[in-house]
Amino acid sequence: MARLSVQSLNALRDQLQAERAGREGKCRATVIVHMGTCGISAGARQVMTALLGALEERGIADVAVSSSGCAGMCSREPMATVQRPGEAPVKYADLDEKKIVRVLDEHVIGGSIVKEYALAMGSERAG
Amino acid sequence: MAVKRLHLMVCAGTGCVSNKSMEVKAALETEIEKHGLAAEVDVIPTGCNGFCGVGPILLVQPDGIFYQQLRPRDIPHLVEEHLLKGRPVQRHLYTPPGEKGTIPLMSDIPFFHAQVLIALRNRGMIDPEKIEDYIAREGYQAAAKALTTMSPQEVLDVVKASGLRGRGGGGFPTGIKWESTKRAPSENGTRWVICNADEGDPGAFMDRSIIEGDPHSVLEGMIIGAYAIGATRGFIYVRQEYPLALKRFMIALNQARESGLLGEDILGTGFSFDIEVHRGAGAFVCGESTALMASLEGNVGEPRAKYIHTVERGLWNMPSCLNNVETWANVPPIILHGAEWFTQLGTGDVSENPWGGSKGTKVFSLAGKINNTGLVEVPMGITLREIVFDIGGGIANGKRLKSVQTGGPSGGCLPEELLDLEVDFDTLTAAGSMMGSGGMLVMDEDDCMVDFARFYIDFLMAESCGKCTPCREGLRNMNMILQRICDGKGQEGDIELLEEISACMIDAALCALGTSAPNPVLSTIKYFREEYEEHIREGKCRAGVCKALITYKVDADKCSGCTLCARACPVNAITGETKKLHVIDPNVCDRCGACYDACTFDAIIRV
Numbered sequence A: 001m002a003r004l005s006v007q008s009l010n011a012l013r014d015q016l017q018a019e020r021a022g023r024e025g026k027c028r029a030t031v032i033v034h035m036g037t038c039g040i041s042a043g044a045r046q047v048m049t050a051l052l053g054a055l056e057e058r059g060i061a062d063v064a065v066s067s068s069g070c071a072g073m074c075s076r077e078p079m080a081t082v083q084r085p086g087e088a089p090v091k092y093a094d095l096d097e098k099k100i101v102r103v104l105d106e107h108v109i110g111g112s113i114v115k116e117y118a119l120a121m122g123s124e125r126a127g
Numbered sequence B: 001m002a003v004k005r006l007h008l009m010v011c012a013g014t015g016c017v018s019n020k021s022m023e024v025k026a027a028l029e030t031e032i033e034k035h036g037l038a039a040e041v042d043v044i045p046t047g048c049n050g051f052c053g054v055g056p057i058l059l060v061q062p063d064g065i066f067y068q069q070l071r072p073r074d075i076p077h078l079v080e081e082h083l084l085k086g087r088p089v090q091r092h093l094y095t096p097p098g099e100k101g102t103i104p105l106m107s108d109i110p111f112f113h114a115q116v117l118i119a120l121r122n123r124g125m126i127d128p129e130k131i132e133d134y135i136a137r138e139g140y141q142a143a144a145k146a147l148t149t150m151s152p153q154e155v156l157d158v159v160k161a162s163g164l165r166g167r168g169g170g171g172f173p174t175g176i177k178w179e180s181t182k183r184a185p186s187e188n189g190t191r192w193v194i195c196n197a198d199e200g201d202p203g204a205f206m207d208r209s210i211i212e213g214d215p216h217s218v219l220e221g222m223i224i225g226a227y228a229i230g231a232t233r234g235f236i237y238v239r240q241e242y243p244l245a246l247k248r249f250m251i252a253l254n255q256a257r258e259s260g261l262l263g264e265d266i267l268g269t270g271f272s273f274d275i276e277v278h279r280g281a282g283a284f285v286c287g288e289s290t291a292l293m294a295s296l297e298g299n300v301g302e303p304r305a306k307y308i309h310t311v312e313r314g315l316w317n318m319p320s321c322l323n324n325v326e327t328w329a330n331v332p333p334i335i336l337h338g339a340e341w342f343t344q345l346g347t348g349d350v351s352e353n354p355w356g357g358s359k360g361t362k363v364f365s366l367a368g369k370i371n372n373t374g375l376v377e378v379p380m381g382i383t384l385r386e387i388v389f390d391i392g393g394g395i396a397n398g399k400r401l402k403s404v405q406t407g408g409p410s411g412g413c414l415p416e417e418l419l420d421l422e423v424d425f426d427t428l429t430a431a432g433s434m435m436g437s438g439g440m441l442v443m444d445e446d447d448c449m450v451d452f453a454r455f456y457i458d459f460l461m462a463e464s465c466g467k468c469t470p471c472r473e474g475l476r477n478m479n480m481i482l483q484r485i486c487d488g489k490g491q492e493g494d495i496e497l498l499e500e501i502s503a504c505m506i507d508a509a510l511c512a513l514g515t516s517a518p519n520p521v522l523s524t525i526k527y528f529r530e531e532y533e534e535h536i537r538e539g540k541c542r543a544g545v546c547k548a549l550i551t552y553k554v555d556a557d558k559c560s561g562c563t564l565c566a567r568a569c570p571v572n573a574i575t576g577e578t579k580k581l582h583v584i585d586p587n588v589c590d591r592c593g594a595c596y597d598a599c600t601f602d603a604i605i606r607v
């Protein structure tokens, strides 16, 4: 590493923090891609890859991307759930590589729900 | 920039590594590769998480899921379930002792959520061999702040106002020590800062964990201290038996030098300072300040009388400021967040008198008969009960607590009645124990307090350097007396004699090894005197530890003749035919207790 000055130390810290936001568990939103057998056969893997690619392109590291099992509506897969802190989670259905990127830009980053793809608000209650 | 969606923090502390956490890490990497997840998932080896009793440990971020006791063969299933399908694997989650339900989130586990992390602030969150990981968590920000926006005097004033007291045992106010070093006359302006990483207390591993898990935090503290004091060189005295700590220090030093954080013109501010590492040779007494400095000079590690303090004339007769690893690690957050932030935690009031309270946190290593053995950092003023029962999970195997030893080999034993005592420097000392460097040993009803005192006096006798008579002869005689009490040959007056020798050592020994060595004896006499008296007068050891005072017998009504005891006996002292009464020959029996443990009918009795 090059010798640091106070300015370059701060710049390095900011860059490193952005890269490591997920490690800290500090995220502006979580996107869960449902990856049960049904989801994967309907293309959930491609949706996941497209989502991660778009995040990388946009230089965003503080969006947690997680996978989970089948959401119980196998006919509407691939599905994803977007959760922003303090807001009700939103489930999206019949996704593809393009749609997930729109969800990312408009809902995850922009804050407004993409109504055309949204299936329902809220999640089943646990327990 | 590569976005990773999951961060797998694998504990690479010494405890977890010895339980094969590196094999777990390798298995994770293999499986991740196999499922094509390498671009999405990061595997990070971290320092000790402190919950050593349940290792190997894996924390999955950002989910916060805590896995424990993983074996390499658990990994294929775990990767498929959690990393691919997002379903945490129930059977590897933590279950509190005596309960059924699991606790998936690390932050919900009682062991963790009662802790407050200052010295261990980066615990489990960074790869200790990467300076980038330290920088990402505000590392070297405090040094930058001190060097560019504060005068040395301002830095000193903040440390003084914080009330920080030395974590190495003595509890001496750090700011006062820094100030004395700064003020001490030095002909050529030379002053040293030194880090005490000798950690010779048996069973203590606080400092080792800090160094292994976050070496830069110690270096940053030393840079700030050197700036405040006006030192240009620093030394780290690390014990030889800590090879991983040594390696981590060396890596960190090189990284800091390459980044311009050590050496000439640090951060372009004109301030220059560098650190050398010296390996100790494994003597407990070398942790004592003057012995440590003698050893650093290449002389025999013996203490000297301190008519002249080391802050005036220490290493090579120059003003020297020695602080413990944990003390140094506390400095950067104090500079970053201010003295007031630090004084919110803890006891007493340090605004007028630096000895007026204990501020901040203390790291303890929990050991002995406790469910959750490991390393914890707790706010000063927490009660022993909270540490032992809330964080430590209580006594193992449903036994009853007898005593808690704080302060390492020369600490004292406190009885159950004192469990609500607040943990701070002065309260523990007043109760006849001490904070020490932070060892905490929990004893249950199967521990004999006389044997306990004998054990520690044995250790201290072996470690006494022998330079001064009270310590050398005092320990030898105390050892003799304690040994004869444990052997059932104690005499009337032995307790009083132990007290007399103790008083002489406290008055006259040269260094704190000798003056604190009577603590285990005096505190056990104070709180468990009846056990001494039983040994001496009745030839009885109620815990069943002192072999000369116990015999094992077979209860004829309960023995089923199952032969388990005879097979367990290593000296063939038990005879008897299958399904017939067994008998122990007291002349052959060496009282190891193997039959007692082996019998499933409670037919072996200890009297």
Ligand SMILES: Cc1cc2nc3c(=O)[nH]c(=O)nc-3n(C[C@H](O)[C@H](O)[C@H](O)COP(=O)(O)O)c2cc1C
Pocket: B165, B166, B167, B168, B169, B170, B171, B172, B174, B196, B197, B198, B199, B200, B201, B284, B285, B286, B287, B288, B289, B290, B322, B323, B324, B325, B327, B328, B437, B511, B512, B513
């Ligand atoms: C016998 C003996 C052993 C000691 N061992 C250590 C040790 O291993 N580590 C340590 O930091 N301090 C140890 N000390 C305390 C040091 O003498 C000294 O007080 C301390 O390093 C000062 O740093 P602090 O003010 O930051 O605690 C020991 C003291 C004695 C008398």
